[in-house]
Amino acid sequence: MRKYEEVVKPTQSLADITCDKCGNSCRRDLNYEFANMTAYWGYGSRKDEQVFDLDLCEDCFDIFMGWINGGCLRGGISTGREPSSTT
Ligand SMILES: [Zn+2]
Numbered sequence: 001m002r003k004y005e006e007v008v009k010p011t012q013s014l015a016d017i018t019c020d021k022c023g024n025s026c027r028r029d030l031n032y033e034f035a036n037m038t039a040y041w042g043y044g045s046r047k048d049e050q051v052f053d054l055d056l057c058e059d060c061f062d063i064f065m066g067w068i069n070g071g072c073l074r075g076g077i078s079t080g081r082e083p084s085s086t087t
Contacts, residue, residue: 019057026057035061 017026017034026034035056041047056064 017055019060020054021056021060024057024059026055033058035064 017032018024019026019034026032035058037052037054037056039052041050041052043049
C-alpha cells in the first residue's frame with residue numbers, strides 16, 4: 001500500500017524587473033518595458049570569460065543610446081525585430 005501526502009513545492013513568479021543602473025522598476029501598466037543586454041567575454045579577453053547581463057529602463061537606455069550615438073556609432077542600432085516575451 002502506498003500512502004501519499006500533499007506537498008507544496010516552492011515556486012517563483014516574476015515580482016518585478018528593476019533597472020540595473022538606476023534601480024527603478026521597469027513595470028509599465030501590465031507589462032515590463034526594458035532593454036536586456038548581454039555581453040560574453042571570451043578566454044583571453046581582459047574580462048576573461050565573464051558574462052554581463054543587464055536590464056535597463058527606458059530612460060537609462062536612452063542615455064546609453066545617446067552615449068553610443070554621440071560617440072563612435074552613427075544612425076543608431078536597431079534590428080527591426082519584434083521583442084521576445086518576458087514571461
Ligand atoms: Zn534606469
